[in-house]
Amino acid sequence: MNWTGLRGLVGVLVLTMLGSVAGCSSSRHSPTMAITESRSLRQAPPADLNLRSMIIPRGTAGRHVEFPMRPAYITIHSTQNKGATADNHGQALLNGRLRASSSHNRTGYLTWHFTVDDQEVVQSLPVNIQGEHADHDGPGNRMSIGIEICEFHDPARQAAAIARAARLAGWLRKRYGIPLSRVVPHYHWPQHHFEGHQKNCPAILLENGEPGEKWREFLRLVARS
Numbered sequence: 001m002n003w004t005g006l007r008g009l010v011g012v013l014v015l016t017m018l019g020s021v022a023g024c025s026s027s028r029h030s031p032t033m034a035i036t037e038s039r040s041l042r043q044a045p046p047a048d049l050n051l052r053s054m055i056i057p058r059g060t061a062g063r064h065v066e067f068p069m070r071p072a073y074i075t076i077h078s079t080q081n082k083g084a085t086a087d088n089h090g091q092a093l094l095n096g097r098l099r100a101s102s103s104h105n106r107t108g109y110l111t112w113h114f115t116v117d118d119q120e121v122v123q124s125l126p127v128n129i130q131g132e133h134a135d136h137d138g139p140g141n142r143m144s145i146g147i148e149i150c151e152f153h154d155p156a157r158q159a160a161a162i163a164r165a166a167r168l169a170g171w172l173r174k175r176y177g178i179p180l181s182r183v184v185p186h187y188h189w190p191q192h193h194f195e196g197h198q199k200n201c202p203a204i205l206l207e208n209g210e211p212g213e214k215w216r217e218f219l220r221l222v223a224r225s
Helices: 012-018 086-094 139-143 155-176 213-224
Strands: 051-053 073-078 114-116 121-123 144-149 183-185
Touching: 073 139, 073 155, 086 114, 086 121, 114 155, 139 144, 144 155, 155 213, 183 213
Parallel strands: 051 121, 073 144, 073 183, 114 144
Antiparallel strands: 114 121
């Protein structure tokens, strides 16, 4: 996740439950671009994903500025916010509570497409517009669907969330013709505004801050989905 200045979004659960506001940042905004948006994905998602729409309305919060996208990658993140659910994160995005602290953020908000927990998938952005989840104005944001996996203390819940995220990534890559080699961790995208720093994300799927066997096992799940 591109949590510059937010230190892992420890406050999302508090934000969603109590209505607090995250730290603000300012950035230059480009005029909103005209984007053709379908109301739903063209192919119905598998029922076992339990996908629920909580789309940020156009012109509000993280969608007051939009950039079109033709997805060519899928970027996997984890929230680093133990115990907060897909609904908690979806509500925070919907209500504009996740303000970005980096001046390189193009919209002033953190945004991504899907949040996954052990029970459901919540969609926050249409897949034909860019999110602000990977590398500011870099290719990670310009070309990839962002998926956030919720983190849990309970190993069973965590395993279920990871399996659901793999199922989602498998369906999306087939839907958009994205090869398995382009299902990547946030780590894949260097932060070119910050000396090429590569984030330890998704932390739950990396080892010593880098992709290893956990990541390869996740890709195997995606390939079987």
